[in-house]
Amino acid sequence: MDTVSASITEHAPAAAHHHTAPTGWIRKYVFSLDHKVIGKQYLGLGLLAVCTGMALSWVMRYHLAWPDKAVPLLGLIAPKFAAGGVITPEFYLQVMTMHGTIMVFFVLTTAPFAGFGNFILPIQLGAEDMAFPRFNMMSFWVTFVAFAVLVAAFFIPDGPALSGWTAYAPLSAVGKASGPGEGLGQTLWAVSIAIFCIGQLLGSLNFIATTLDLRTKGMTFMRMPYSTWAWFITAIIALIAFSVLLPACVMLILDRVAGTSFFIPAGLVVSDTLQPHSGGSPLLWQHLFWFFGHPEVYIAIVPSFGIVSTILPVVCRKPHLGPRVLIGCMLAIAGLSYMVWGHHMFLSGMSPTSATLFSVPTLIITIPSAIVTLLWLGTVYGSKLRLTTAALFCLAFISVFVTGGLSGFFLSQPSIDTYLHGTYFVVGHFHFVMGVAAMFGIFAGTYFWFPKIFGRMMNETLGKWHFALTFIGVYATFMPMHWLGLTGNVRRYSSFPSDYMHGSLPLHRFITFSALFLGGAQLIFLVNLIWSRFRGPIAPANPWEASSLEWDTTSPPPFDNFGGVHPVVYHGPNEFGVASPRGDYVMQTDPPAAAAAV
């Protein structure tokens, strides 16, 4: 299992690598054209972003549980915004805005799609690199600049934006008249997201072109691994979604700095001053934002569909149930994701008839989601599970996706949304279905592909401790948010002065303890990651006895991925539980005759 397949054919001279291996440090590790380095850079950025986002969530949770107490160390870290560590209402909203923006854009989009996709997709296709390596490099560095611009807002006098990750106009559009955090910080937010869009458009084009053009011999569409299918579909979703968000952000910037009125109507009196705008529509921003925003949910989660569907057959040692149905469902989800954005706007004042029209496709999109979930369950059924840490995170992914998906049934109905909209029920729902599920996909992918990426194995004992504590912590943190929502507890409040919300404080404290516990569990992951990177056992080529092409080359792969040869593919990625010379599986490059021999 550790040997590189002998069936790889010799490289044709004409197909030589289209850029040579770099020799200088800068070109090798910083401005690299190598998709593997760029993938690692994206994963590194995702790790930096998730640590930042998680630290911000601790600050929020601590303040919600003990609103009058100083947050430990915060007075030293951010004396300008939280003198003595006590958080002001506006700083709470700024922290919340940055938490949401960082997590959605720079973690959930960056890591599972751009990170793993960059490293793994070309190898799974049998290619030497992405179709446009320079665009690829540009994509990462543009994204990095976007992150730097966003975080720079912490270092300006007014601090970051406070209008939430959705940046609803006109709060986000009228400038600093609407309060602290709506000055330069909000402009930086819009500039950052516009830059981010450019990075993702470059990346998406690259993924699509690479998938269409650089598949190796024999790699038909139906032989592509599910993870590659998922990244390909995600790229299509992202290409359309970010194409809309980019001009929306430019319009927002123009409203703020150039006096235009795309999102600002006439007659607004902000801070006792009549605003010099007319003719704009706040609902236009909501439509443009959510036309991006709902597909963004699938940009975050579909890669994890692919990761889980790729890992499950490997750890179950049986073929994935209904591979064509699985791919069809992912495509259906991608298509339907553009017909449901209005369910975020049931109460926005748009036509009430539209609410019904948006509700139906929102419920219909649960059909492919339910089918995919059942296919995963059917794959686990009657299998021979190898309970690696990656396997455990895949199984837990199914659990949290079910939990988060089912709470979506409530919010997809306008009449129920009349009560639950704007409450913690929504927070619990999207953290399960989008945040935690995608994170579990990222964790599964990390434990699964770490040996391939770094050439060393991760520590499985630490991994299982990390998994167990994370799984419990996740449910303890996010399930109670549904109960808070049912009581009418409103989200985005820095404290709860309302009489009827006083009773929610004990539950908020429980959630805070759980969140801190959950955060502490991630330290195990960090230790494991760093220790394994330098001290982990050397990884063989195919430690999991998997079938796809990335396991048919060394760990880590050479610069051109397959050492100067082109793999030829004879099988799909799903051939497990079959008798073969390798044992119970067939690699994609195994010649038909060899695979048939028992």
Added chain:
Amino acid sequence: MGKLFAVAVTVITLISAALFVTHTWWLPPDISVLGRGIDGQITETMVFTGALFVAAQLALALFVWQSSDGVATRVIRSFPGGATFMVVFACAIVSIELVSLVFVGTKVWSSIYLDAAPANALHIDVQAGQFAFYFRYAGPDGKFGVPHPELIDEGNSNFFGLDPKNDTAARDDIISASLVVPVNQPVLLTMHSKDVGHSLFIPELRLQQDFVPGLVIPVHFTATGITKTEVVCTQLCGLGHYNMRAYVEVLSRDDFAKWLVDQAGQ
């Protein structure tokens, strides 16, 4: 580890389900005509999704328990019916849900937003601004004065930008910081914002609606119980968002008439 996982999933599922079923944390009592339909819809959805939640989680736990025994010789089994069964099952379940929830839910939604307010509805004009609600009653003449944004002056309590010097209808308009309504009488709110987006949420009335600058949004309700409760803002509107609230008082018709007279005399 597989059996441990199965036990953890089962325990989490049963505890979560029990806390939903026992209504440990639940909606506040409903005091509105429309609330009955919404509560019924929530309960129906809770039963439906709750059954699916428990079934799916326990199936996952069972399959993991069975598949993780580590017996190397165990024969791999395919799921009975295969992918076809899964597709038919998912389509059937969601179709049932579509029929039972969407059509019933549409009726509830229509009664809130598509049916016009009854002709005898009390009309109250509501303005939201950072970080307060103001409620305007037409006064004895039954007419509202025309608001002028350029005349808004909170320092002089002209929250709506009225022009009583030139607009006779504006002279008797009653402005209140609380929403006061009579019990069992339909109420029509016309909602508008003077600055940024806000939202009006009264949990006991099962009523929530955004204010969108530039739009006047009508919404109607009928309160069925005498009470004093709160309206809060649920649309992020700036630093004071958490504290943007007002009281809602549902009075008997006599008490409401008296309150209106008292306010008109001030």
